[in-house]
Amino acid sequence: MDPEKTESEKKTMNRRGMRTSMIAIGAAAALVLTGCGGGGGGSSSGSTTRGAITGFGSVWVNGIEFQTGSETHRKLLDTGEDHSGGVQDCTVLSVGMVVTVHHGDGDDHATEIEYEDNLQGAVQHLNTTDNTFEVLGQKVRFGGTTNIEHGPIGDGFVVEVSGLTASDNVIDATYIDVKLGESDEFEIKGYVYSVGIDNTFRLGPLPGVSTVTVDITGVTLQDIPGGVLAAGQFVEVKTRSLTTGSFPDAVIHATEVEGKKDIGHSEDHDDHDNHDNHENHS
Template sequence: MNKKTVLKKTILAVSIAMLTACGGSGNNSDIAPVASTSTIEGVITGFGSIYVNGVEYETDNASIEIDGNPSIETSLGIGDVVVLQGSINADGLTGVANRVSSVDELEGYVLDLSNLNVGVGSINVMGQVVNITIDTVFDSNTLNSIDELSINDIVEISGFSDGNGNILATRVETQQSADNVELKGVISNLDIDALVFTIGTLTIDFSSAFEVPAILNNGLLVEVKTQTVLTGSLIDGFVLIASQVEIEDDGGFEFDEGVEIERQGLVSDVTDTTFLFNGELIQIASLKVDDDFASLENGMLITAEGFIDANGVFIIEKIENIELSDFEFEGLVTAKTETEVTVTNNGVEITFIVNNSTRLMDEQDEGVTPIRFFSLADVALGEYLTLKYFVDINGKNIATELEREDNPTLLIASRGL
């Protein structure tokens, strides 16, 4: 059986058998359980072993890789985007991982912070617009909030890129050195004579790179690395002197025909017949009359489910919208069940549904050691929580993030974002 590389960085022909952009719980367990071997790309939301796309995967015998190098599970963090190879059980909620690979979307210098407003907005990293939302996770060991960043800080960004210089950040952490400054994106304005191209607003000079693909084209998705500081300015533009230019391969996973694929990603450049999914052009080869293709919008985060056909093409069978947070609430726990928690603040009481897609983080640090394998079962009455959430079509408060914190002296009331 022929091996096929998933999602070649060329135009993908896609047959969509079902297209929905539904609200609801945001729990990807609504997607039908995948039989046998499958490949999942998504955001880590919890540990014990590892939660990705609403499924808890055992990782006892799994190989772990970070940026292509062997690693261990404890080096992964909430908000990291991973590609996971394994299987999902019949319940659709549990599975077994054979391999987990994490590759950051961008690592480099912060160039501009002027578009932030109360911790959300966008920052310029290496000429790329990195969108910071209420759902962006910050590595508490290096960064508590985006407001702590300074110009020329080196950051590592996990998330999803539209390929045109815009990234939705799911996790941000700072780095001490610039040994691995890198970015991914779609080539534009290629000048073979001058040996330059652009990704977003950043000019890439590859004249001295020791590794360059034999053929470069506009529209090709690549990863660029450098070991030198950027030159230029915000007004005149920045230039990166590339040491390596590689065709982006999403971690190098290869799969047999028929392997089931489930990917989270960012939608952009929507037209009547095509859209970009994580910067890759998707052409609609066939579409059921009743399908609501018009519901796709630029900037939407979706889960796409399908399989690899005999030609190595990703055939998408279902698309589902991923709900993002709209609100944040902090307070004391006054009631709890196996799937719900009630939090009270200054007389306001809200009950939240917690599911496998809820990001779970223990950030207590006053006299206690935070629990890595943290779950709702670890939460006790009287403890202090911060929850991010949205309200579904049934009026239920669905927690997208639950964070246990030290109890502050001043409680902060609910605020809509």
């Protein structure tokens, strides 16, 4: 991809994004109360529970109130932050974030809460009719129970997305953070679906799901066993350019591919298929 063309396309997109009809958060904010609302789906297994945060006063996940305290570690894996001590949960975490809660068997005391987003990048192909947009070729759906912070949303705006994957392979966003200021490095996490012979592989938000093509020409793989990509590996893909094409045929031109620890993303199915129907916890 021509770097100069890419930069031009990015600037054009940002200008178009500033002119586009933006989605105000009014309706969503009316349904997502401060410290409560949104969420659903996820999983619970052994001493970990995974799902979207639905409220605070401790931390609510999947209808369970997990007790937190000074010994609880609240880890933001994308930035490497680890908050414990007297910090308040709602100053580190937000309603709608899909998290993994570590706790003892049969008890509700959280020892560790891990958060990692699905993706971060510039909004493309915003559709106000069906409330969808794309980020790095992955389609995202939002609605009245999506917690949108620092809105509004518009084409060209950089957003962080956390959510659950519906049966149509679209991510139902439970949390969207509109980033203030521009960023020129985007990232998406997912599972390798298949590896091509032309320096490409297919990536999806769940194992066995294929939603976007990643071009790794000239890219050095990091933390990949044996330096060889294989189906089922959980990876993070970074890029500095927009995708070409659209869901599910978009192409990401990667600048970095890194193997990542899977903290439970494989269980991120949206059981409701439409997060507008998720129950709120007040």
